[in-house]
Amino acid sequence: MKKICYFLLLTIIATVFSCKKEDGVTTGIQPVNLAVNLTYALDSSEYTLPVKGVSVKLTNTATSSILSSTSNDSGIARFAGIPAGTYDVDATITISADNYYTITGTYVAEDVTFNASEKNRAIAVGNDVSIAMTLVAGSTGEWVIKQVYFAGSNRTDGALFRDQFFEVYNNSDQVLYADSLYIGQVFGRQSFTSSNYYTQTNGQMDWTQSLNMPTGIDANNDFVYTRTLLMIPGTGTTYPVQPGKSIVIAQTAMNHKVPWTGANGTTISVKNPDLTVDLSAANFETYYAGFLSTPLASDVDNVSVPNVEVIQYFGNDWIMDNNGRDGYVIFKVDSSQAVKNWPMYNFPSTSTPSSTATKYYQVPLKYVIDAVEIQPINAEDRIPKKFGAMYDAGFASVPKGAYSSQSVIRKTLKTINGRIVLKDTNNSTEDFDYFEVATPGGFK
Structure with missing residues (x-):
């Protein structure tokens, strides 16, 4: 009788752990390390615009939860351990008019904002995922x-x-x-x-x-x-x-x-x-x-x-x-x-x-x-x-x-x-x- 009870206990434990493992597979929420690599779309190579300090926002389209990060000296914004899923990815940086003139030699009346965006981006399960995004300046009008x-x-x-x-x-x-x-x-x-x-x-x-x-x-x-x-x-x-x-x-x-x-x-x-x-x-x-x-x-x-x-x-x-x-x-x-x-x-x-x-x-x-x-x-x-x-x-x-x-x-x-x-x-x-x-x- 003790042997039978012991066998049943092992079976129950095995079943519970099996279910937990299966649950982990089907939910698809294993954490992902995401790197967003940012560059500029520039017509000129005579100057370099700052890639550090770009604000990057991830919005989970299913839950509306938002994660934020800022790019480093290499233009990389990192998000550690995020759930796999579908996201809106938005990147933006505003360069002051004075700083823009110092860098480019071009006078502008207002600050210049550069944007990059990807909507409904599927981020799949994996240890490390990388996204390349190109920042562009939009024209602002009166x-x-x-x-x-x-x-x-x-x-x-x-x-x-x-x-x-x-x-x-x-x-x-x-x-x-x-x-x-x-x-x-x-x-x-x-x-x-x-x-x-x-x-x-x-x-x-x-x-x-x-x-x-x-x-x-x-x-x-x-x-x-x-x-x-x-x-x-x-x-x-x-x-x-x-x-x-x-x-x-x-x-x-x-x-x-x-x-x-x-x-x-x-x-x-x-x-x-x-x-x-x-x-x-x-x-x-x-x-x-x-x-x-x-x-x-x-x-x-x-x-x-x-x-x-x-x-x-x-x-x-x-x-x-x-x-x-x-x-x-x-x-x-x-x-x-x-x-x-x-x-x-x-x-x-x-x-x-x-x-x-x-x-x-x-x-x-x-x-x-x-x-x-x-x-x-x-x-x-x-x-x-x-x-x-x-x-x-x-x-x-x-x-x-x-x-x-x-x-x-x-x-x-x-x-x-x-x-x-x-x-x-x-x-x-x-x-x-x-x-x-x-x-x-x-x-x-």
């Missing part, structure tokens, strides 16, 4: 995209998508003119379910495969492609914007908190005014009715608010993707450019597109003043990035997603003599916060 209210408000108690708006800010210390400022809604892959187009290795559309796309250009990296293109009207000095002030472009410039009459004579109202916004004092609005045989009843022309010029439109009104899968650019061009005559291309379909298939303007990134990428908050819902690190190394999101009344809002960096300067490092993950309820003209 205009910045300040707020994007794409989510809309509650479907039944709010205004759905009718209250969406877009806000652009004068981040300089000079009067700027909004005349001929272009706003583009950038098109790209919206989901992983469709397989009827060519893709790049990063999963985004491969525009080099578009019908009649010329060779000899970098169609994927030097351009973006818009499905909506709007322009602020004016003669050049019609719409001055003071330093530290913004302009709001509304989908429909109405007070969405109170009932109003739609284009078909019906009353449009909301059950909970607190969920939506008053856009009756917007600076500009979009108006599509003139292009459509059956416009939306909510597309009302507020005659007291100027209309933007619609160069290109998609859908029945300027409806931004409520789920947050669009990118946005603002740009200006000189007199040598006729934007309306820029080439347009079909998306890179694996089959020959019809003669009536939608085409998208090809916008040269060299003219872009600011770019903001929007992504869903949940990692599993994200789509491949549309912008490289030079234009937006990260992305902005709202925590509650579609129809939440939330907007993304650029953070305040500092205040100079009462003028608010907004943060602009070309990394929307770092530059943007959110409003619980969108607030035209507000600050965070």
Whole structure:
């Protein structure tokens, strides 16, 4: 009997240890030593920029936990004993204007920020893993995209998508003119379910495969492609914007908190005014009715608010993707450019597109003043990035997603003599916060 009991005890112990060992295998949480190797994308070898002191942040896409490190003299940021998994990796360093001049001999008015980013990077089980990342400097402009209210408000108690708006800010210390400022809604892959187009290795559309796309250009990296293109009207000095002030472009410039009459004579109202916004004092609005045989009843022309010029439109009104899968650019061009005559291309379909298939303007990134990428908050819902690190190394999101009344809002960096300067490092993950309820003209 004792021998039998002893044998059973050994069997139980062996089973427990076997299960623990098996648990360790299936969870995949064995620690990983990660080294992030940082270099610069430089056109010149006449100088060396500092690789020490680069801030590197790892965000676990499953748990949202964040780990931080700083690079050493060799440009290596180390993370010891991290769990295997999928991470967003963001690296950034800001070099002061004076230090940048000392190093390069080039005068710049503002500090220069360099970014590198990899999203949804799988870090597998292993003793030592290394990632190479290249830091690039984004161009910062006097205009910045300040707020994007794409989510809309509650479907039944709010205004759905009718209250969406877009806000652009004068981040300089000079009067700027909004005349001929272009706003583009950038098109790209919206989901992983469709397989009827060519893709790049990063999963985004491969525009080099578009019908009649010329060779000899970098169609994927030097351009973006818009499905909506709007322009602020004016003669050049019609719409001055003071330093530290913004302009709001509304989908429909109405007070969405109170009932109003739609284009078909019906009353449009909301059950909970607190969920939506008053856009009756917007600076500009979009108006599509003139292009459509059956416009939306909510597309009302507020005659007291100027209309933007619609160069290109998609859908029945300027409806931004409520789920947050669009990118946005603002740009200006000189007199040598006729934007309306820029080439347009079909998306890179694996089959020959019809003669009536939608085409998208090809916008040269060299003219872009600011770019903001929007992504869903949940990692599993994200789509491949549309912008490289030079234009937006990260992305902005709202925590509650579609129809939440939330907007993304650029953070305040500092205040100079009462003028608010907004943060602009070309990394929307770092530059943007959110409003619980969108607030035209507000600050965070």
